[in-house]
Amino acid sequence: MQIKVEDKNTVTICYVTGDIDINTAPDIKKTFDRVIQGKKPKVLVNFQSVNYVDSSGLATLVEFLKNIRAYGGKLKLCTMSPKIKSLFEITKLDRLFEIAPAEGDAVTSFA
Amino acid sequence: MVTTQMKSETDSIRHASADIVNFILSKKKDAHRDILFDIKLCVEEAVRNAIVHGNKSEPNLPVDISYDIADNKIIIVVEDRGTGFHPANLPDPTHADNLFKESGRGVYLMYKLMDKVHYNARGNSVTMEKALA
Incomplete structure (x- = not known):
């Protein structure tokens, strides 16, 4: 798993490559914690290169959302495979997270 | 039927899933x-x-895993040495009050994604089935 964080204009984009699961969640959380410490106002997680998410991964994202909302920030997700998106739908987490089909759509919708 | 025993270590999780996926592909x-x-x-x-x-993450306590394919479906049994639990007592993670909770989705996903899920009376052994086509 790799995670890269880039600030593009006013949006902080987290590019995750690989799995978001029980094995990788601790490292992803460390990166997310740095974003939270910076109180980034607009945060996007790009799932284009994410192949797999388990319940630990979902938990990590829920915690990230809670922490960002706690300081008044916004978190969105984008570019999910249909299979991973279906996990958000099954667990009804699609009610908590705004999931955009493409990065451009998500960035524009922050404005 | 393949039967295996794994230690209660985090690495066992991915080893178990890799073994079963490779078994299916074979x-x-x-x-x-x-x-x-x-x-x-x-x-x-x-x-x-x-x-x-x-x-309880006690490494010396084993997890017993067995699996087989019959009638074009995979049957998987996972058993631990714990006292067990009753899945019916778990809160619904999709309820509005629970959506922001960070845990409680694993068993729910098992019920949703497999065709059949059955826990024994003690609640320390789960049998899961899923059609392969």
Whole structure:
């Protein structure tokens, strides 16, 4: 798993490559914690290169959302495979997270 | 029927799912990737629960895993040495009050993604089935 964080204009984009699961969640959380410490106002997680998410991964994202909302920030997700998106739908987490089909759509919708 | 025993260690989770996915692919090369995704996820959730909740992460306590393919479906049994639990007592993670909770989705996903899920009366052994086509 790799995670890269880039600030593009006013949006902080987290590019995750690989799995978001029980094995990788601790490292992803460390990166997310740095974003939270910076109180980034607009945060996007790009799932284009994410192949797999388990319940630990979902938990990590829920915690990230809670922490960002706690300081008044916004978190969105984008570019999910249909299979991973279906996990958000099954667990009804699609009610908590705004999931955009493409990065451009998500960035524009922050404005 | 393949029977294996693993230590209650985090590495056992991915080893178990890799063994089972490879077993399926050895018998059914054209297994759909979405079906393999579901099986991998549910095996990992079941083994994780067995290690963390069942065996309380005590490395010397084993997790017994067995699996086989019959009538074009995979049958997987995961058993721990814990006192067991009753899945009916788990809160619904999709309820509005629970959506922001960080845990409680593993067993729910197992029920949703597998065709059949059955816990024994003690609640320390789960049997899961899923059609491979």
